[in-house]
Amino acid sequence: MKYDIQDASLREQGVKRIQWAESDMPVLQQVRTQFKKQKPLKGKKIAACLHVTAETANLVRTLKEGGAEVALCASNPLSTQDPVAAALALEYGIPTFAKKGEDRATFFKHLHAVIEKGVHLTMDDGADLVSTIHTERTDLIPQMLGGTEETTTGVIRLHAMAKDGALKFPVVAVNDAKTKNMFDNRYGTGQSTLDSIVRATDVLLAGRTFVVAGYGWCGKGLASRARGMGANVVVTEIDTIKALEAVMDGFRVMPMEEAARIGDIFCTVTGNTSVLDKRHFSLMKDGVIICNAGHFDVEINIPQLASMTKTVRKNIRPFVDEYTVKGKHIFLLADGRLVNLAAAEGHPASVMDMSFATQALACEWMATQKIKLAPGVYEVSEDIERMVARTKLASMNIAIDELTKEQKKYLDSWNEGT
Ligand code: ADE
Numbered sequence: 001m002k003y004d005i006q007d008a009s010l011r012e013q014g015v016k017r018i019q020w021a022e023s024d025m026p027v028l029q030q031v032r033t034q035f036k037k038q039k040p041l042k043g044k045k046i047a048a049c050l051h052v053t054a055e056t057a058n059l060v061r062t063l064k065e066g067g068a069e070v071a072l073c074a075s076n077p078l079s080t081q082d083p084v085a086a087a088l089a090l091e092y093g094i095p096t097f098a099k100k101g102e103d104r105a106t107f108f109k110h111l112h113a114v115i116e117k118g119v120h121l122t123m124d125d126g127a128d129l130v131s132t133i134h135t136e137r138t139d140l141i142p143q144m145l146g147g148t149e150e151t152t153t154g155v156i157r158l159h160a161m162a163k164d165g166a167l168k169f170p171v172v173a174v175n176d177a178k179t180k181n182m183f184d185n186r187y188g189t190g191q192s193t194l195d196s197i198v199r200a201t202d203v204l205l206a207g208r209t210f211v212v213a214g215y216g217w218c219g220k221g222l223a224s225r226a227r228g229m230g231a232n233v234v235v236t237e238i239d240t241i242k243a244l245e246a247v248m249d250g251f252r253v254m255p256m257e258e259a260a261r262i263g264d265i266f267c268t269v270t271g272n273t274s275v276l277d278k279r280h281f282s283l284m285k286d287g288v289i290i291c292n293a294g295h296f297d298v299e300i301n302i303p304q305l306a307s308m309t310k311t312v313r314k315n316i317r318p319f320v321d322e323y324t325v326k327g328k329h330i331f332l333l334a335d336g337r338l339v340n341l342a343a344a345e346g347h348p349a350s351v352m353d354m355s356f357a358t359q360a361l362a363c364e365w366m367a368t369q370k371i372k373l374a375p376g377v378y379e380v381s382e383d384i385e386r387m388v389a390r391t392k393l394a395s396m397n398i399a400i401d402e403l404t405k406e407q408k409k410y411l412d413s414w415n416e417g418t
Contacts (some may be wrong), residue, residue: 001113003089006082006099014057014087021054021349026395027357027388028058035066040364042067045118049111049129050150051079051341052098055352057087060094062360063123068367071117073110074098075125075150076295078334079341115140121363122147122171126295127154130171134161138168146170146366146373148359152185152216153271153295158377170373172362174355177380179388181217184355188347189340190221193267193293194229196344200319200333201289203265206230211263213256214270215242218293222269223251234259236275256280266290267339268299278304281325291333293340300336319343357388 022029035041046068050056056072063070072094074080080098088096095117097110111132119140122129130147133140146169149155155175161167174180197203210231212223223233223246235251236259237243246253259266260280264287268275271294278301284290292299305323306312313322316331319342323330334342346352361384366373393400403411410416 001097003095004097004099004110004113005085005089006080008086008090010083010086011090012087014054014081014083014085015091017054017081017084018057018061018087018092021352022058024349025055025058025353025356027353027391028062028360030391031357031360032062032065035062035360035364039067041367044068044120044145044367046070046121046123046363047114047117047119047129048072048123049075049114050123050125051075051338051346052085052088052096053079053081053341053346053352054084055346055349055356057084057092057094058349059356059359060088061092062356063363064092064094066360066364068121069118071095071114072098073114074102074107075128076338076341077102077104077107078337079346081345112136119143120145121367123150123359123363124148124154124171125150127157130154130158130161130167134166134168141168144169145369146172148172148174148362148366150180150355150359151175151295152181152218155377156271162375162377167375167377169375170366170378171376172366172378172380174359174362174380177358177362177385177388179358179380179385179392180355184347184351185217186221186224188221188351188355189218189269189293190223190225192340192344192347193222193269193291194225196319196340196342197265197267197289197291197333200291200317200339200343201331203289205265208232208264209234209262211236211256211259211266212251213266213268213275213299214272214294215239215246216269216271218269220249222267222293223249227251231265234263238270257283260284264288268292269294270299271295273298274301274304276300278308281305281308281330284325284328284330286328287331288329289331289333291339292336293338295338297336297338300332302332302336305330305332354388354392357391358384361387 235246
């Protein structure tokens with residue numbers, strides 16, 4: 001199978017979307033220019049399992065420009081932009097296996113199709129390639145140079161594997177780079193999640209009680225943006241320090257059982273399971289909207305919700321299902337999957353620019369190591385982070401101060417005090 005996409009006639013539309021995104025990705029463009037000259041990925045096969053968006057298209061084009069053979073599948077069954085998948089397969093010659101709304105069997109068929117194309121390096125958003133290679137294709141492990149991981153949930157999975165001694169090749173935790181999580185997780189999730197809720201429901205946020213479950217970088221971004229739109233924001237947390245941070249950032253913090261009674265809109269961003277559960281659904285007001293912006297669709301316990309519901313009206317608007325619990329309506333968005341990618345376009349190109357420039361450079365780093373790296377989870381180097389931040393600032397025409405000689409000396413000395 002060369003590729004598997006929804007609709008070839010969407011190719012032109014996809015090209016336009018990819019070009020539009022490209023114009024807001026100056027750091028990635030610079031990496032591409034450098035890759036074109038130096039071909040650091042020559043002869044390397046990269047299996048990529050990412051959200052198939054216009055921004056991802058520009059990342060895989062960059063890897064190809066660097067000399068790699070890349071194949072791409074979707075990291076979530078609902079996040080694929082079909083026009084982009086068509087353009088990638090037909091215009092840019094990237095074997096792409098992704099259809100928006102694909103079922104579970106197709107999702108895994110696509111994952112395997114990408115692995116079948118050959119793999120020295122993996123690029124994951126959620127660790128599905130790494131996990132599949134370690135469970136079903138262990139024959140490939142000796143040829144693996146390593147991988148990169150885009151998201152918090154994936155990094156958590158990798159650390160769990162490493163702790164068990166199960167991780168058999170090196171993987172760079174791109175998610176943990178400052179140039180990724182401080183911007184993509186915070187501002188990207190903040191904006192795109194609100195965008196998706198509004199697109200799906202047309203709800204007015206001002207004056208509503210907006211409950212954010214989880215106060216990591218994503219939750220922080222979402223809470224701050226919801227407040228910016230005039231919502232009364234409530235945060236729920238299980239971590240004492242994050243809870244305290246939310247309090248001092250000016251949010252109300254309370255257990256979900258209390259929040260469930262007062263919230264109008266709920267969004268989970270925790271990376272954990274059953275954050276909204278049976279005991280919460282029964283407390284909710286009539287007409288609430290519930291959704292998830294965490295990686296997997298486990299944060300809202302949908303089987304429990306369904307078990308409490310006599311009638312489910314599917315698709316009362318695109319991405320909106322109505323569940324009726326004891327006469328009260330609960331509107332679930334995007335089947336509890338990543339709402340910002342399912343019901344909107346994911347994070348804007350300008351912020352994915354930094355994440356994906358970091359991805360491309362981390363991949364280059366991994367591919368060009370002289371000595372085989374030991375299995376484990378690796379950090380993105382300070383050099384890469386600095387390069388990405390410097391280039392992004394320059395693209396925004398923002399100059400900053402430099403340390404003077406006197407200041408450098410002062411910082412290096414330990415004997416100058418009061
Ligand atoms: N994750 C969140 N937003 C994304 C986007 N626009 N493209 C790829 N991955 C994403």
